[in-house]
Amino acid sequence: MKHLLPLLIMLLGLVACGTKKTQQTETWETLFNGKDLNEWTVKIKGYPAGENFANTFRVEEGLMKVRYDGYDSFNDRFGHIFFHKPYSHYKLRVEYRFVGEQAPNAPGWAYRNSGAMLHCQAPETMHLDQDFPVSIEAQFLGGDNTGERPTGSVCTPGTEVYIEGEPYRGHCANSSSKTYHGDQWVTMELIVLGDSIAHHVIDGDTIMSYSHIRVGGGNVSPKPTIPEGPLSKGYISLQSEGHPIDFRTVEILDLSGQY
Numbered sequence: 001m002k003h004l005l006p007l008l009i010m011l012l013g014l015v016a017c018g019t020k021k022t023q024q025t026e027t028w029e030t031l032f033n034g035k036d037l038n039e040w041t042v043k044i045k046g047y048p049a050g051e052n053f054a055n056t057f058r059v060e061e062g063l064m065k066v067r068y069d070g071y072d073s074f075n076d077r078f079g080h081i082f083f084h085k086p087y088s089h090y091k092l093r094v095e096y097r098f099v100g101e102q103a104p105n106a107p108g109w110a111y112r113n114s115g116a117m118l119h120c121q122a123p124e125t126m127h128l129d130q131d132f133p134v135s136i137e138a139q140f141l142g143g144d145n146t147g148e149r150p151t152g153s154v155c156t157p158g159t160e161v162y163i164e165g166e167p168y169r170g171h172c173a174n175s176s177s178k179t180y181h182g183d184q185w186v187t188m189e190l191i192v193l194g195d196s197i198a199h200h201v202i203d204g205d206t207i208m209s210y211s212h213i214r215v216g217g218g219n220v221s222p223k224p225t226i227p228e229g230p231l232s233k234g235y236i237s238l239q240s241e242g243h244p245i246d247f248r249t250v251e252i253l254d255l256s257g258q259y
Contacts, residue, residue, distance in 0.1 A: 035059060132219070
């Protein structure tokens, strides 16, 4: 046994060095620079792309903030802010927290509710009164002090997916995550490989997986004119869904060169 110990130590050292090398070769790109929103486009229901009604999306204290202090009533003015570049295969890392109270007259289901929209249609292609872009939503939920509200669920506005090998016919499928209460920061990683498969990960645990991503189904109004079929790429957007939220980190690891 004592003769095997040096060999074991050497092997462990090689594994550690290999892991370190892999980590060093990952080049993450910062999507939100903590200074401005110059590379982002806002689209809010009822307003043309590029109009940031009531300064809903803003940068303060190095954070991207979603606020409703300029709203007399939310009036179903769901909004999204789109990064200017589309992606197909990537890891997206988002750090967020919910704060404060809902906008006046925001829907009850939108309490501490937001999300990262993946493979979005371009903001310029959305109808003026379209509520959500055709996309896959990695939902962000915060606790409401009454029960479990797992974050990282998947929702399908204008899209369809398979879960555990079967077509999913609902709109939102719950993840296996715990409930995050209060104003704590949560970091979620989203691994998206074209239209083949996607994973939602928190603290190293995969809390949701789905495959066969395609355009189809409902839950978008008015219905966009996008042909049904595989959805292999698109834009990334973050939601304003009626509850104030802060984003501290939004960064991406482009994996397109590996596929």
